[in-house]
Amino acid sequence: MASTIESNKVLCIICNKSKGIFKCEGCSRIFCPKHSIDHRNELGKQLEQIEVTHDLVQQILIQQTEGSKQHLLLKTIDQWEQESIVKIRQAAEEARNELLKYTAHHTNQVKKNLQLIFNDIKEGRENNDFSESELQQWTQKLEELKIELHNPINVSIQQDSIPLVTKIRIDYQDTSMNPQLNRPISDVFERVCGNTQIEENGCLILKDDSAGHTEIRGKNQYNIGKHKFYFRIDQLTSSGWIFFGIISKSEPMQYDSFYSPSSYGWSSKNQIYIGGDDEEYDENTEIFENDTIILLIDCDQKKILLQNNRLNRTRELLVDIKKCPFPWQLHLNLHAPNTHVRILNSSN
Known part of the structure; x- marks a missing residue:
């Protein structure tokens, strides 16, 4: 009879010797009196560490609040x-x-x-x-x-239709400040300069059957946060030329837009354009038909990245905001006849 009682006894989870008579409701483990006290002391130490972390976060908050004007x-x-x-x-x-x-x-x-x-x-x-x-x-x-x-002299004041200064605004990435940002940010092709058509509600661009440069821009503008875009090259000749990158919204549109002073990006012929200059040759930026291209715009770090899924390679460019001031826009340029590019989706 005594052996049966002994076999049913629950032992302490720590020492596995003494009878466990205290159960912690937090972790559901059983402790003997001695290790029950030790367990509570350990929890007390953890609470102290949490309090230290809280004080640290509060101090950082105070510093940021006091230095908010230096943002x-x-x-x-x-x-x-x-x-x-x-x-x-x-x-x-x-x-x-x-x-x-x-x-x-x-x-x-x-x-x-x-x-x-x-x-x-x-x-x-x-x-x-x-x-x-x-x-x-x-x-x-x-x-x-x-x-x-x-009488007044025969002269009057006229204002150009293109604004001298573009309006600045704040884009909130915090959905508590802007509930519309609960869904991923998306973009579409909106403007062209040249012989290109926009189809499928802005998701597809179609170059006509003539050769010649054509500029395409996205609809949205970016000056804060990170934004990722996916493109698929539906149709491109083996010798076809295509450019992916960004450009300042204030930059006038033109056929050879990759030479614009605020143009940053890469071409399918391994060329890198920095501030409109064809400055470097990089064999890692080749682009062919059926490739999926990822373009990341990082406004906070003032840089852009291009990734080709087929090559599994990523290239990076730092952007000089004096040459390419905010806000930025998606910027493509096509040359070869019958080039087709599709924007698949985009997300933060």
Whole structure:
């Protein structure tokens, strides 16, 4: 009978000798009195460590709150503000100088005409040689000059349809600040410059049967966070040329857009374009038909990455925001006839 009782006894999980009489509701393990105290002491130490971590996080929060005005993105906004002010002041100064130049020319012309009338009047009086018709002519000319001086000169202010300064805005990657970001960010092809059509609601671009460069841009603009895009080369000749990269939204569209000052990216002929310059040759960037290309835009680190799934190779370019200011846009350029590129999906 005694042996049966002994066999049913639950032992301490630590020493496996003493009878376990205390069960921890947290971990469901059984302890003897001694190791029950040790277990509670260990939990106490863990709690102390958690409190230390809490204090550390709180300290970091305080430091960031106090230094919020030094946030990197605030510096970007400040830089945008200063550059915009410089552009506006320069445009205003040019307009002022042009207006003053025209005004001075107009004033000098009026002075010359007035002097001519005065000379005629003086000569007529000195020689006592003038008639009613000459008096009428002088009167009419003087009246015309008076009207011209009283009325505004024939000049007006015109504003270009293209804005001098692009608007800056904040894109929230935190869904608590922007609930629409619960779904992945997607992009589509929206604008072209050249003989290319956009199909399937912006997911497919089709080059026509003629050779020649064509620029294609995405719809969205990016100035914060990381954004990944997948492309499939549905159709491309063996000698076909194609470019993937980014460009500043403020850059005007053009056929040879890969040469634009704010263009960054790679071509299928192993070329690297940095600020519009064909600076390097890299045999690891070749692109063929049926390849899947991944383009990662990292605004925070100011860089872009290109990956070819077939080659399992990734290339990286650092972006100089002085050459390629935010916001950025997807930027492709096609050359070979009948090139087809599809954007598959994109995500954060």
